[in-house]
Amino acid sequence: MRQHIVVGLDVGTTKICGVAAQVQGSEINLLGMGVSPSAGLRKGMVINIDDAVASIRTALDETEACSGVRVRSVSVGISGSHVRGFESCGAVGIRGKEVSHTDVDRAIESARAVYIPLDREVLHVIPTEFILDGQEGITDPVGMSGVRLEAKVHIITGAVSSVQNLLKCCEKAGLDVVDLVFEPLASARAALTRDEKEAGVVLVDIGGGTTDIALFREGSLRHAAVLGVGGNHITNDIAVGLRIQMAEAERLKKTAGATEIGPDQEPEVQMTQACGQVRSLRCADLASIIRPRCEEMLELVREELKRGFGYEHAVYGVVLTGGSSLLRGFDRMAELVLQLPVRIGRPEIIGTPEHAVAPALRNPQYATGVGLVACSSVVDRPRIIHPVSANSLLGRMRHWAKDLFKNAETINPDYKKEGGMVCSKSKK
Numbered sequence: 104m105r106q107h108i109v110v111g112l113d114v115g116t117t118k119i120c121g122v123a124a125q126v127q128g129s130e131i132n133l134l135g136m137g138v139s140p141s142a143g144l145r146k147g148m149v150i151n152i153d154d155a156v157a158s159i160r161t162a163l164d165e166t167e168a169c170s171g172v173r174v175r176s177v178s179v180g181i182s183g184s185h186v187r188g189f190e191s192c193g194a195v196g197i198r199g200k201e202v203s204h205t206d207v208d209r210a211i212e213s214a215r216a217v218y219i220p221l222d223r224e225v226l227h228v229i230p231t232e233f234i235l236d237g238q239e240g241i242t243d244p245v246g247m248s249g250v251r252l253e254a255k256v257h258i259i260t261g262a263v264s265s266v267q268n269l270l271k272c273c274e275k276a277g278l279d280v281v282d283l284v285f286e287p288l289a290s291a292r293a294a295l296t297r298d299e300k301e302a303g304v305v306l307v308d309i310g311g312g313t314t315d316i317a318l319f320r321e322g323s324l325r326h327a328a329v330l331g332v333g334g335n336h337i338t339n340d341i342a343v344g345l346r347i348q349m350a351e352a353e354r355l356k357k358t359a360g361a362t363e364i365g366p367d368q369e370p371e372v373q374m375t376q377a378c379g380q381v382r383s384l385r386c387a388d389l390a391s392i393i394r395p396r397c398e399e400m401l402e403l404v405r406e407e408l409k410r411g412f413g414y415e416h417a418v419y420g421v422v423l424t425g426g427s428s429l430l431r432g433f434d435r436m437a438e439l440v441l442q443l444p445v446r447i448g449r450p451e452i453i454g455t456p457e458h459a460v461a462p463a464l465r466n467p468q469y470a471t472g473v474g475l476v477a478c479s480s481v482v483d484r485p486r487i488i489h490p491v492s493a494n495s496l497l498g499r500m501r502h503w504a505k506d507l508f509k510n511a512e513t514i515n516p517d518y519k520k521e522g523g524m525v526c527s528k529s530k531k
């Protein structure tokens with residue numbers, strides 16, 4: 104079976120992370136990773152192209168150094184409050200005696216034939232269920248007998264300008280984008296189990312600038328939303344509340360921050376004020392600044408779940424990922440506010456858990472990066488359909504990039520040893 108290199112690029116608000124892996128069928132072998140602080144992004148969207156390009160290049164240089172491969176093609180994660188999802192359905196008559204792959208494709212195509220405003224781009228069309236002659240709950244109708252096939256899909260769209268700006272940054276960084284993946288789909292691939300996705304679970308990825316919410320049931324995404332709040336708001340509250348610089352507020356949050364003070368925690372911490380003066384701060388006072396913002400964020404998640412009918416379907420509760428899930432006590436507070444069982448979702452490193460960087464990657468912050476690579480394995484391909492509309496520039500671009508990648512993705516293992524170029528070469 105052909106081997107190819109896949110690089111996942113998580114362009115987050117606070118960090119940019121590249122994960123390189125070698126994929127052969129469903130087998131994934133981790134090769135390396137690189138991280139750099141993010142610049143030029145706010146709430147998951149590009150606000151300064153040059154700064155974002157520089158951060159992407161730094162992260163990729165590190166990924167290349169760590170993995171020993173030249174990165175030319177990437178699978179990029181996309182998020183931001185411009186991303187929205189909605190349900191749609193379509194139906195077709197079956198041409199032969201039994202349902203063929205073409206019938207399934209036609210049913211999905213009919214489901215996605217809905218009005219999409221010109222300023223929005225379809226990112227994913229995810230089949231959630233098929234109905235054959237009134238029989239509901241079919242996941243794969245191919246080979247079954249029937250007359251009328253209905254497809255229910257979840258369509259994820261994003262603002263064309265935000266998608267274009269992200270693609271432009273990657274292009275300026277010398278990269279071909281072979282796939283654009285809605286970030287919670289990638290995080291879910293890395294942090295959720297198959298059982299959880301089947302029975303019903305909510306993934307909440309709390310990053311620096313956004314909170315991504317995705318409800319999974321019967322193996323598919325059923326509801327998704329992105330809120331424009333994240334850990335940066337907590338840092339900002341600390342900086343304003345204590346009149347200190349953002350970097351010092353970030354340090355305090357990570358080292359002594361908590362939603363409530365535990366018995367093992369130091370009662371006081373040293374903080375440096377903007378004027379350079381060092382003072383003692385009671386950790387309880389720090390917690391009293393952090394707590395209201397965390398409560399507010401979780402209440403927004405609760406409202407979104409109620410709106411998306413997530414409560415009764417979240418049988419397995421909530422899985423928290425993203426860097427902010429590491430805040431001490433946040434998971435306990437989430438259980439209280441959401442009234443659901445909560446666990447922290449650390450990405451599962453498939454294939455090579457013994458790799459030197461695997462322990463570092465087993466951090467909820469890297470769920471998206473690891474998931475982007477995992478999404479590229481062939482086993483997950485059929486569940487998510489990346490649309491290519493004939494008159495969509497972005498669609499054509501992605502289709503073209505995909506073909507390019509397909510033709511050039513076979514790697515020669517000897518190249519890697521010599522540090523040669525192993526990913527597809529840009530024709531741009």
Ligand SMILES: Nc1ncnc2c1ncn2[C@@H]1O[C@H](COP(=O)(O)OP(=O)(O)OP(=O)(O)O)[C@@H](O)[C@H]1O
Nearest residue numbers: 115116117118310311312313334335425426427430
């Ligand atoms: N140990 C920790 N305790 C508290 N907060 C933490 C900790 N580690 C990281 N964070 C916070 O996590 C946030 C970054 O998370 P993450 O890397 O998932 O975000 P991102 O992917 O860059 O952003 P986004 O997904 O919102 O675009 C920051 O606000 C950071 O302060």
Ligand SMILES: [Mg+2]
Nearest residue numbers: 115310425471
């Ligand atoms: Mg993120």
